[in-house]
Amino acid sequence: MSIKLTVNGEARELDVDPDMPLLWAIRDHLQLTGTKFGCGMALCGACTVHIDGQPTRSCVTPVSAVQDRKVTTIEGLSGPAGQAVQAAWVSLNVPQCGYCQSGQVMSAAALLAGNPRPSDADIDSALAGNICRCATYVRIRSAIHQAAETLAAGTSAPTKG
């Protein structure tokens, strides 16, 4: 069955099992590997993408459910919140093994897009679905606050490299 969706602003058509989770469609069929597999049950958040701007676990979202919708993966993350988050992540050396960080960044960017000055409690609540086994959590909190300050100052610097 052919499924039409928009991924990172580009119209794509996939001939896959409609039940296939979006995660495997974008990884195995679109070769967008920044989105990670961690649990397959929406328990860890490594697979987080934005669907029409909302953070969504792609590992339990059938690809047929995003027909005609806008999917943004880490590769397509842009806009002031996304850029501020990624710049803060680098500046505070947040990642360790890095495997969960695409999901963390996607959740953080979505949080800031809706709540430009989150408290620690807001951050904990918005990112509680994203597991990091390296426990980079203290730095994630700091980086989100730093990104919020960048956004407030209106000087969001694009990430380098």
Next chain:
Amino acid sequence: MYYPHVAGPQASSRIGLTRREFLRLTTLAGSGLTLGIVLPGCARTGGGAAGDGAAAAPLSMPFVRIAPDNTVTVISKHLEAGQGVWTGLPAIVAEELDASWEQMRVESAPAQVPLYGNLAFGGKIQATGGSTATANSWQQLRQAGATARAMLVAAAAKEWNVPAGEITVSEGVVTHAGAGRKASFGELAARAAREPVPTAVPLKDPANFKIVGNEKLTRLDARAKSSGRQQFAIDVMLPGMMTAVVMRPPRFGGKVGSFDASKAKAVPGVVDVVQIPRGVAVVGRDMWSARKGREALSVTWDESAAEKRGTAELMKEYRTIAQGKEAVIVAEHGDVERALGRARKRVEGEFEFPYLAHATMEPLTAVCRLSPDKCEIWAGCQFQTIDQANAAAAVGLTPAQVSINTLAAGGTFGRRANPDSDYIAEVASIAKATGGRYPVRLIWTREDDITGGRYRPLNYHRVTAGIASDGKVAYRQRIVGQSILAGTPFGAMMKNGVDPTAVGGNAAEQYDLAHAHISWNDPKVGVPVLWWRSVENTHTAFSKEVMIDELAEAAGQDPVAFRLGLLGSRPRHVAALKLAAEKAGWDQAFPKVKGRGRGIAVHESFGSVVAQVAEVTVHDDKISVDRVVCAVDCGIAVTPDVVKAQMQSGIGYGLSAALYGKITLTDGHVDQSNFHQYQVLRINEMPRVVEVYIVPSGNPPSGVGEPGTPPIAPAVANAVRAATGIRLRSLPFDLAAARKA
């Protein structure tokens, strides 16, 4: 999508040798093409070879390559699994080279011993583990950096016709002030490659370090890992590649009896179903079809040799074993029995520790491409030499015919370092069983990971300790827990029948005890076990630090003062303990608020000493850790921010185990399968405040990846005691159960 030689974030833009060319050159280096191999690890491997006169050639040596584009690439013999070696190892080279941090790059070394052997393990195996990466690389990479620097200087001296001694190097620029000449490393690389390799090079006085010890270094992998561009094994995409999942025995020790693949093969996208030594593999054109195929697969298992006991039965057996007289003596001095009989105060405790899964964020994944005379592996390999040998055995080639592409690992915590290379051997076996017709990627699901064994061993400790009226301590401990080493190729690491990875870090090793008797039993259980971040210290530190706290309480002394009284011969323990206590404000009374308390613990592991103070709030039998103050002595802190990150990480990883971690078995079946049942720490449970302080030191670097983990659970248990009066002696913490006990 697969970039054959990309290891670091910036490597895709580099000019220079491909991995294959580099391999060829390093191989040739051993055959004498490269002249003057004098310093291990500093031989030139390319660029200066006869007939290789290209002006754009890099200065290429086993651990460092300086390219005409002015990048300096450090070749990492160690796996980057989050612990920061891709930053720490380049920092060591950059320091002696006087490079600028911005020009540093990193890539993984191929599997090749002895060139890339771990010197802490005798140099014969290439392996990352035991928190040894920085320690064993320290002198090697300082020499590598200093050698390359000397060759750049020699090249500049020749070109400018000035004495080498008048040349200075700073921030990646070589300068002769008198002649008014300057050149970048890149401009000098080709000429430097033609210089002889010096036989001896001076190393810097640590007082002049600028990069080593610098708090501000950006991790070399930070950008790639913040943008989804870091490549892990699960991201490797080879032309024609298929994806495999394996159905494994539901009980440890089980084997395939027979299987019916007809329904699995009928699933669209499934291309092969093959038996391998560890189970039955279903191969599909993508992960989804492979998974659906596995769901349709029917296997009958031969469980005649399978482990069928549950953990409740095992723990009951362990308790019985602990009562027996038979045991291996681990440590014995003084006269424990007599001293305990005469003690003024005695305390006793039983401790239980569950099996624990590592639960790396990247479930185990490996890719294999097999041809008649070659086997290529892509994985986050932690034991390259062993993985190479196991893959070779699986496909019927020699180890030399197996090449290993070590990619960044999405966590390991010890899981990827296993003597039979389970997931590597599996992917190689699948490639063999499918005739090498296509490259194959094996992915473990989270369920495969949680139920897959290789756990931190189940443990039972029984401790009796006493204090005499003169303050002398007697300490008797029995440890019952499976050996990690026995029966494996690492069995030779056992001494006098004692497995240090089962019993190390005990109280007799870490405190000045007048009388001590530590003994151990290795129960025979069919559940495979493995090192899990900080290994034996995950349990020995806990019973030790909780019992020492109980002794302090029995003696009516402050926990810090009491410990200091038993650490007279251990200045590094004393310094770390005092620093943590000072920064936590230990000498000021803790606010008397219902349910709040603080506790302390100190422990040495992997050559480093870590002390932690934990402040907790207990409400409705739920423990919240509010603040952790950590002090670490790890020798010279090569990259202090990475050291701090590793302490934060070790604390979080240890808290996961303290609050939740538990693998149980019923009738030999693992009860947990995914993160809903095997809970791990989430951001809302991470302490709001984690402060890390580094004890100043001029000693060579020691471990940081693991030593942050052991003290946190006992520090929290001791804080809970202060907050509630309840002694927690088993992990994970269960306040309601402890209240009843």
